[in-house]
Amino acid sequence: MKDISKVSFVIIGTIIGAGFASGQEIYAFFNICGVKGILGIGISSILTGIIIYKVFRIMQKNEIHNYSEFLQKISSNQKINKIIQIIVNLFLLTSFYIMIAGFCAYFKQEFQIPILISAIIMECLCYITLSKNIQGVISINSILMPILILFIFFIGIKNIDFTTKYFLINNNYLSNNYLKCLFSSTLYASYNSITLIPILINLGTYINTKSKAKKTSIICTAILLLLGICIFCLLLRGENYISELELPVIQIIKEFGKIYTLIYGIVIVSAIFTSCISAGYSFLSNLKTYNKKHVILLCAPSILISLIGFSKLVNIWYPFFGVLGLLQIFYLLNPIEKKYKN
Numbered sequence: 001m002k003d004i005s006k007v008s009f010v011i012i013g014t015i016i017g018a019g020f021a022s023g024q025e026i027y028a029f030f031n032i033c034g035v036k037g038i039l040g041i042g043i044s045s046i047l048t049g050i051i052i053y054k055v056f057r058i059m060q061k062n063e064i065h066n067y068s069e070f071l072q073k074i075s076s077n078q079k080i081n082k083i084i085q086i087i088v089n090l091f092l093l094t095s096f097y098i099m100i101a102g103f104c105a106y107f108k109q110e111f112q113i114p115i116l117i118s119a120i121i122m123e124c125l126c127y128i129t130l131s132k133n134i135q136g137v138i139s140i141n142s143i144l145m146p147i148l149i150l151f152i153f154f155i156g157i158k159n160i161d162f163t164t165k166y167f168l169i170n171n172n173y174l175s176n177n178y179l180k181c182l183f184s185s186t187l188y189a190s191y192n193s194i195t196l197i198p199i200l201i202n203l204g205t206y207i208n209t210k211s212k213a214k215k216t217s218i219i220c221t222a223i224l225l226l227l228g229i230c231i232f233c234l235l236l237r238g239e240n241y242i243s244e245l246e247l248p249v250i251q252i253i254k255e256f257g258k259i260y261t262l263i264y265g266i267v268i269v270s271a272i273f274t275s276c277i278s279a280g281y282s283f284l285s286n287l288k289t290y291n292k293k294h295v296i297l298l299c300a301p302s303i304l305i306s307l308i309g310f311s312k313l314v315n316i317w318y319p320f321f322g323v324l325g326l327l328q329i330f331y332l333l334n335p336i337e338k339k340y341k342n
Contacts, residue, residue, distance in 0.1 A: 048220065
């Protein structure tokens with residue numbers, strides 16, 4: 001269970017970044033579907049769990065040491081593999097910078113700290129952690145993720161009364177657009193898998209049995225489902241104004257009191273940091289070998305990219321990469337591929 005819990009926290013830390021904890025992702029992919037968005041969260045969580053299980057099982061059945069070998073196992077088409085690898089590396093790079101932009105957006109929105117200063121601070125933290133390889137990623141997630149998960153659950157419980165009243169009163173919030181909900185769910189799981197699969201490959205040594213793979217996927221599915229619903233219901237409180245905010249959940253949490261705002265601020269920063277280092281590590285590990293020079297080159301452009309704006313980056317790039325990521329999911333879940341059958 002020690003290995004399972006460590007790996008589960010890294011997986012959750014990879015998925016729950018600034019976009020998730022701030023509410024931007026849940027709003028963009030699920031709240032737009034009305035109450036059916038909750039169904040969408042369930043579908044995407046289950047699909048993510050299946051992806052986690054499949055990746056670990058493929059690794060257990062074959063001697064896979066890096067992402068290139070993994071692609072060769074799920075697809076025999078070398079051109080497709082090359083396209084997938086380019087998509088993945090571009091997304092990991094983009095996600096890394098989006099997380100840094102989210103870090104800057106938080107301190108700008110809450111404390112009016114200039115983006116330049118917060119970007120430099122985040123760069124330094126990422127450099128220190130990424131220089132320590134995968135152990136740095138595991139250590140950080142093992143500490144921060146349990147706190148983040150428990151606090152979001154706690155706020156979700158405090159919000160139950162409002163949520164119940166909301167659904168009783170606002171019957172017009174119901175939507176019949178199941179196809180839109182299904183498409184959003186698939187896109188959400190798709191773009192998350194782009195970041196997730198490379199990090200899973202680096203965690204393969206910890207999950208070396210079918211039983212561990214199954215338990216890890218179930219735990220991650222359950223946590224993602226519950227956290228997603230908690231954020232979804234929180235966003236209902238601010239449906240009249242959240243579209244204008246960079247970090248909508250932070251504003252909504254203020255309704256619960258200053259202490260909750262402070263704690264959730266720590267949660268947001270933790271989520272940003274864990275997701276950022278997971279994306280950064282995955283990108284660097286795809287280079288097969290990397291050193292401190294590569295880490296510096298990765299971090300350097302983040303100051304300029306952060307100036308674009310967090311919400312713009314999330315709403316433009318995540319859906320775009322979600323569509324591109326469907327290619328990887330197709331080959332991962334495709335039972336026809338010859339190399340996949342073993």
